Amino acid sequence: MxxxxxxxxxxxxxxxxxxxxxxxWWPAKTPFETMVGAILTQNVSWTNAAQAIANLEDAGMLDPRLLAEADTADIAPLIVPSRYYNQKAERIREFSRVYVREFRADPAAMAAMETGELRERLLALRGFGKETTDTILLYVCEKPVFxxxxxxxxxxxxxxxxxxxxxxxxxxxxxxxxxxxxxxxxxxxxxxxxxxxxxxxxxxxxxxxxxxxxxxxxxxxxxxxx
Structure with missing residues (x-):
């Protein structure tokens, strides 16, 4: 150094x-809320992303298994405040499916994966750039990634x-x-x-x-x- x-x-x-x-930071009640927030805050202010999260919660949809099985047409109207809501609905559903299928919807199981391997897995998801991926690594998995x-x-x-x-x-x-x-x-x-x-x-x-x-x-x- x-x-x-x-x-x-x-x-x-x-x-x-x-x-x-x-x-x-990150302001969230659960690790999964942080993950969804990392997607929703892409290209929009946190205020807008937070409103979209609140909408999902109010609708009883802030659950990885429910989102993994939901139609994007059901997710998109709830996240309109986050902009690009059709794209983000697809990203949330795809991520939720991976989170449930590969990590059993368990943040500890995700955090147990080696940092570089997990980063590459998340970057492979459609719409997941480096900032979104690293946000999950740092704020959910507590990996020392800036x-x-x-x-x-x-x-x-x-x-x-x-x-x-x-x-x-x-x-x-x-x-x-x-x-x-x-x-x-x-x-x-x-x-x-x-x-x-x-x-x-x-x-x-x-x-x-x-x-x-x-x-x-x-x-x-x-x-x-x-």
Whole structure:
């Protein structure tokens, strides 16, 4: 690990934690709800995804066995708030079938699979990209896999850790290669990044409010300079 990068990343996390407190993420009542939420939050705000989850729960459908057997025409109307609801209905049903058939609808059975093997299995599912897959690995299976999203790339490119438009893999390596593999740390770090990106480091950032704008006294955001 590069000592300076490690120190910078840890101090950024510490500054975010001091500003926002522990984020207690992922907000879900059950592991399966987290899995469904990871699918529903693709390309939409968490608020919309949460409404779709509430609709499934209210309809008594937030159950892997029921969703595995359901027609997508029955799932789609319940998840309209999540956008792309026809596609997501198919993804939820397909994932539920795999979860029931291969893992007996048991999150512990899923978590018992070796990380790389499980990641490849989930990535093979239609509509499962790296962010959705890694969200399940980290937040359900407690695997030390750092989840990357648009906020991560935006914030850390602005601070010069990454080139603008950095790939998912390059961004993930920044954290994986410079922090100890700690699922608890990766969990809250990602949540802190989401909080910062959603409230302060927006496309038009509120730099004067940013808790990491002067970490170590030398780290500076390219957007907020001058």
């Amino acid at each position: 590069a000592a300076t990068l490690t120190e910078d990343l840890i101090q950024i996390y510490d500054a975010l934690f001091a500003a926002f407190g522990h984020q207690h 989840v990357v999203d648009a906020y991560t790339r935006r914030i850390f490119s602005r601070y010069g850790f990454l080139p603008e438009g950095a790939s998912y893999d390059l961004t993930q390596r920044l954290f994986a290669e410079n922090l100890e593999p700690d699922a608890e740390l990766f969990n809250d770090y990602h949540a802190q990044i989401v909080r910062l990106g959603n409230t302060i480091c927006k496309r038009s950032p509120l730099c004067d409010r940013c808790p990491i704008r002067e970490v170590r006294g030398t780290l500076r955001c390219a957007v907020g300079r001058g």
